[in-house]
Amino acid sequence: MFAIGLLIIGGYIVNYIEIPPHAPALMESTRAIGYSLEAAVADIIDNSIAANASEIDVCFSPYELSPYVSILDNGHGIDPDRIDEAMRYGSQSSLDVCGENDLGRFGLGLKIASLSQCRCLTVISKSRGILSASRWDLDEVNRIGKWALIQLDKEDIEQIPQYKTELDKST
Numbered sequence: 001m002f003a004i005g006l007l008i009i010g011g012y013i014v015n016y017i018e019i020p021p022h023a024p025a026l027m028e029s030t031r032a033i034g035y036s037l038e039a040a041v042a043d044i045i046d047n048s049i050a051a052n053a054s055e056i057d058v059c060f061s062p063y064e065l066s067p068y069v070s071i072l073d074n075g076h077g078i079d080p081d082r083i084d085e086a087m088r089y090g091s092q093s094s095l096d097v098c099g100e101n102d103l104g105r106f107g108l109g110l111k112i113a114s115l116s117q118c119r120c121l122t123v124i125s126k127s128r129g130i131l132s133a134s135r136w137d138l139d140e141v142n143r144i145g146k147w148a149l150i151q152l153d154k155e156d157i158e159q160i161p162q163y164k165t166e167l168d169k170s171t
């Protein structure tokens, strides 16, 4: 069930098993660590600043059928081949590279700040003209018990509120 391998520790060969966290337990517990709405939004804006954004729009739409908060920035975005890594709990890039504007460190903020306030996080990025998007849906993760990061295609992205007004711009 778990991946197995061998390690050399102090000259001895040791067996190990790889034991990743249970997704529903980790996602539900990290969303309950006590973020206020303000701190959650600030953590996401921190990412926008780290991405050299000069404009950040925060929009609350509480009266929709599915109420949402959107945070849009004009920073450098996320490469299509990096977006899934950015969505990973404990995403790798933060420990490797940390720019001087960057308060992020542990590769968690985007996920746990967002999901502290809602049960569905969608990240959409346009980088080098290519749109990409993925989504954590806590109810789906609970239902199937896996780290199931949902991949959105162009049609899915077009259904997202603000797609036409903001995301379909050429840059």
Ligand SMILES: Nc1ncnc2c1ncn2[C@@H]1O[C@H](COP(=O)(O)OP(=O)(O)O)[C@@H](O)[C@H]1O
Pocket: 047, 048, 051, 073, 075, 076, 077, 078, 086, 087, 091, 093, 094, 103, 104, 105, 106, 107, 108, 109, 110, 111
């Ligand atoms: N607004 C954004 N613009 C560009 N990249 C972003 C943005 N938000 C998040 N990212 C990318 O996603 C990664 C994960 O973000 P996060 O979970 O907040 O962890 P951290 O900030 O500690 O790296 C960041 O390292 C960055 O590469």
Ligand SMILES: [Mg+2]
Pocket: 043, 046, 047, 103, 104, 105, 108, 109, 110
């Ligand atoms: Mg961050």
